[in-house]
Amino acid sequence: MNAVWKNVTLWSLVLGHFCVDMLAGAMPIIVGLYLKDSLQLNLAQIGLLLGVYKLTSSLTQPIFGYLSDRYGGRWFAVGGVLWMAIFQAGIGFMPHLSGALVLAGLAGLGSAAFHPQGASGANVAAGESNKTAGVALFMLGGNMGFAVGPILAALVMGRTGPWGTAVLAGIAVLIVPFLFALTGQAQRKDAGAEKKAANWKIELNPLFSTAVIVSLILVMSLRAWSQESFSAFLPQFFVEISNFSKTNASALSSLMLLTVAFGSLAGGILSDRIGGVRVMVGAMLISAPLMLSMFLLGDWRAYFVAPFLGFATGAAWPPMLVLAQSLFPKNAGVGSGVALGFVFAMGGLGLNLTGWLAEPQRLGLYTAMLLLSLIPVATALFALPLPSVSRTGLVVRQRVRPVAATTGSD
Numbered sequence: 001m002n003a004v005w006k007n008v009t010l011w012s013l014v015l016g017h018f019c020v021d022m023l024a025g026a027m028p029i030i031v032g033l034y035l036k037d038s039l040q041l042n043l044a045q046i047g048l049l050l051g052v053y054k055l056t057s058s059l060t061q062p063i064f065g066y067l068s069d070r071y072g073g074r075w076f077a078v079g080g081v082l083w084m085a086i087f088q089a090g091i092g093f094m095p096h097l098s099g100a101l102v103l104a105g106l107a108g109l110g111s112a113a114f115h116p117q118g119a120s121g122a123n124v125a126a127g128e129s130n131k132t133a134g135v136a137l138f139m140l141g142g143n144m145g146f147a148v149g150p151i152l153a154a155l156v157m158g159r160t161g162p163w164g165t166a167v168l169a170g171i172a173v174l175i176v177p178f179l180f181a182l183t184g185q186a187q188r189k190d191a192g193a194e195k196k197a198a199n200w201k202i203e204l205n206p207l208f209s210t211a212v213i214v215s216l217i218l219v220m221s222l223r224a225w226s227q228e229s230f231s232a233f234l235p236q237f238f239v240e241i242s243n244f245s246k247t248n249a250s251a252l253s254s255l256m257l258l259t260v261a262f263g264s265l266a267g268g269i270l271s272d273r274i275g276g277v278r279v280m281v282g283a284m285l286i287s288a289p290l291m292l293s294m295f296l297l298g299d300w301r302a303y304f305v306a307p308f309l310g311f312a313t314g315a316a317w318p319p320m321l322v323l324a325q326s327l328f329p330k331n332a333g334v335g336s337g338v339a340l341g342f343v344f345a346m347g348g349l350g351l352n353l354t355g356w357l358a359e360p361q362r363l364g365l366y367t368a369m370l371l372l373s374l375i376p377v378a379t380a381l382f383a384l385p386l387p388s389v390s391r392t393g394l395v396v397r398q399r400v401r402p403v404a405a406t407t408g409s410d
Contacts, residue, residue: 013118014141019172021142025149028232034157047355054348057108061341065116076113084110085169092165136268136318143261154250218382224347226375229354242298256310263314276319283316284380292373
C-alpha cells in the first residue's frame with residue numbers, strides 16, 4: 001500500500017481527475033441555482049441540460065478508451081481537461097438554452113476523453129496486489145473535485161453571476177501545465193510497459209457469463225441513476241422545499257460529496273481484503289435508508305446524515321469499476337470507458353427521467369426524490385450474483401464463505 005501513496009504516475013492522474021470532476025461537480029449548482037434564472041429554466045429543462053452534459057461525457061467514453069489503449073493516453077488526459085474547461089466556460093455566456101445545450105455537450109467530450117485513460121492508468125500503476133486501492137485513490141481525486149465543485153461554484157457564481165463559469169474553468173486551466181509535466185514523466189517511465197500492454201483487439205473475459213455481464217451493467221447503471229439524480233437535485237430540493245439559502249444548500253451538497261471521496265478510498269481498500277461484492281451490497285443497503293431520511297428530515301439535521309450517506313455511496317463504486325475493467329482483461333481503457341461511460345449515460349437518462357417526474361404537474365420534486373431511495377435496494381439485489389476480483393487480480397466467486405480463486409487471466 002505504501003507504494004501506492006508514493007506513485008507519481010498515479011498521483012498525476014489523481015490531479016487530472018480532480019480538475020475534471022471539480023468542473024462536473026459545479027454544474028448542478030451552475031445550472032440549477034444560477035442559470036435557472038438567467039435562462040428561465042424549469043425543472044425539466046434543468047434535467048435536460050445536465051442530462052446532455054452527462055450523456056456526451058458518457059456515451060463516447062468507450063470510444064476514447066479504445067483510442068487510448070491503441071495510441072497511448074497522455075494527450076487524451078491533458079487535452080480532455082483543457083477541452084472541457086474551454087467549453088464549460090462558455091456556458092455562462094449563452095443567452096438561450098439551445099446554445100447552452102451545445103456547449104454542455106461539447107464540454108462533456110473533454111470528460112469522456114480523460115476518464116478512460118485515467119482509470120485504466122490508475123489500474124496499471126497501482127500493481128496487481130493493490131489494484132482496487134489504486135483505482136480508489138484515483139476516484140478520491142475525482143470525488144474531492146466533485147466535493148469542492150458545488151461550494152466553489154456557489155462562491156464564484158454568487159459574486160460574478162453566470163460569467164463565473166469562466167472563472168471556474170480558469171482554475172482547471174491553471175492546473176493543466178502541472179498535469180502535462182507529471183504525465184510526461186509517467187509516460188517516459190512506463191513507455192515500454194504501455195506499448196507492451198496495448199491491444200487493438202477487444203476481448204471479453206471468458207470467466208464472465210452473459211448473466212453476470214447483464215447484472216454488472218444493471219448494478220452500475222442503477223447506481224449512476226440514483227447518484228446523478230441525487231447530486232443534481234439535492235440543492236434544488238433544499239432551496240425550494242426546505243428554504244435553505246443557495247450557499248447552505250451548496251455546502252450540504254459539498255459535505256456529502258466530500259465524504260463520497262473518502263468512502264470510495266475506504267471501499268477500495270476494504271474490497272481488496274473482504275471482496276468487492278460484500279462491499280457493494282453492504283454499501284447500497286446502508287445508503288437507501290440514509291437517502292430517505294435526508295428528505296424526510298428536510299432541515300438542518302440533514303447535515304448530520306449527509307456524511308454517512310456520502311461515505312456509503314462512495315464505497316460501492318471502486319469494486320464496480322475494477323470488475324468492469326476485469327471484463328476486458330487486455331483493454332483496460334475500454335473497460336474503464338464502459339464503466340464510466342455507458343453506465344453514466346444511463347445515469348444521464350435517469351437524471352432526465354427524475355427531472356421530468358419532479359415537475360409540479362406530475363409527482364413533484366418531493367415525491368420524486370423520495371422514490372430515489374428505492375434504487376439502492378434494487379442495486380444491491382442485482383449485485384448479489386456478481387463475482388469479485390481477488391488481490392491477485394483473478395475473478396473469484398463469493399457466497400457466504402469465500403472460495404479459492406478459479407484460474408484465468410486478469
